[in-house]
Amino acid sequence: MPEELSIPQDFSLNTGGSGKVTNNWLLALAEDDRAIKKRRKDMIKVSCKYNIGIFVLSKEKIHFEREDSLLNDQNSIYTSFSECAPIVLKSERELQIKFPRSMKRVARLTLLRDLQRNMISNEFYTNKDMDIEKGTIIIADFDMTKWPALSNVNKQMKGLTMNAGRYDAVCTNGAGSKQEQKYYDTYATILLPDVFILQNDKRLFGKSDESKITVGNDMFHFNKRLMKTRFHKQNNFTDEERLQEETRQRRIALFKNMGSSHQDGIEPVRSCFGGMTIYKARSYLEPKCRYQINHDILTKRDKATIMRFSNIKDKRPCEHVLLHECLREQLEDFRIGISRHLVALWTGNDHRGAFLQ
Known part of the structure; x- marks a missing residue:
């Protein structure tokens, strides 16, 4: 390669x-x-x-x-x-x-x-x-069903350049369904301080402690005993169906709560993409960073490293996660967040294609 x-x-x-x-x-x-x-x-x-x-x-x-x-x-x-x-x-x-x-x-x-x-x-x-100091870079997927409103994208761009100390990058809040508006692109998303939200059965390593997952001030994890009572006994759901419903509800809650407790509508996270991300040009083009992963880290597959954010299919982390981790290391106070004002829609057959996350 x-x-x-x-x-x-x-x-x-x-x-x-x-x-x-x-x-x-x-x-x-x-x-x-x-x-x-x-x-x-x-x-x-x-x-x-x-x-x-x-x-x-x-x-x-x-x-x-x-x-x-x-x-x-x-x-x-x-x-x-x-x-x-x-x-x-x-x-x-x-x-x-x-x-x-x-x-x-x-x-x-x-x-x-x-x-x-x-x-x-x-x-x-x-x-x-x-002028790199005045520039912005938008990374976008063309396979989305619907882009965020371009007027909102323009506002977020201006916000990044005018409010220099606040955020270095802002991601879209990707919706996997217009009806349910569940959160999309969990592979690229890590909540603060260190919570990977990809489904457990799609991860390369183990399970996370989902009780630590919060969005703003709102917990969105579900008590398993409560879920079992609500969906298993009353509706005769199988255990597998109950867990699927729990995951679905969790994603809906994540999407709806994103940025709600912040005045600017942006939820600070460790990494995100959602189909479109806007960066300050100076931050995005940090010369010491790149999307590629160190070959030694990749081959050792040590879950104590960044490899803990890997999926089963690719057996490595998302490229966006790699770039953001590097920017966190190289920049004094790299800040990235998901904006509730930038909603991207993914539906139907658009989930196929080589460039979807």
Whole structure:
């Protein structure tokens, strides 16, 4: 497995059409045209209305058409794409990236995310017109059923840059179902101080003490004796069904309580993603950090290390967890939280795809 993917020579993110310089970028991974077509209007709105550059790496070559009629559809103040931030679309073939067929999904994701991160870092440090101190980086999945409201994303971006000492990153509150609104993306989420919330049967190591899990001031774990009485005796549930119901209720409570006890609506956590995360550029591009895991840690599989946040399928932690743990170590007071104002929706068949968490 390659240790790192190299940046192609003479590559620039500010050659995506308009050449307009921006300090704000959205980075995403996509499988093919379907994900891009689904996000097309959102992409144009992000680029033109909010002056956020877009850089997408895809498995296959992407054909993306931008019509001026879409600008008028959005009732915006801009009239042509010359006023928009760049939209840069690159495929693995164009960048001469080849992965072994045996490579697992998260390992592949990790290399691609690090490549994007290195590319945007190179742009900030070589382009004299860009200011890393004023910049923000959005990491987004295109496979979401619905992105958070872009107006709220813009507000959170401004909040990060204006309130320098508060948060370094803000994640979406991912909803796994519109009806139940249960919390999604538990693989990337660790609550403070050190509570991994992935389902026990999906973890590589053991079980956690769920009595320690809190959101704000509200406990959301369930007393097992109470659950057994409520769901087993009254409704004749099997033990397996009772535990499934307990997990479902726990996730619903987690989603609803997230950030509720904080004035800014942001729940501080140790790690999160939820489908979209907004970072201060300076924090995200910390040169000593990356998404990759140390090979020695990976092979030793010691649950006393960061490997305790691993799942059974990939036998390693989520790449977002790895980056956030490094940022916690390298930055004096790295703070990340989940915002109740940024709700991303995942439903139906959108849970398939190589880039879902």
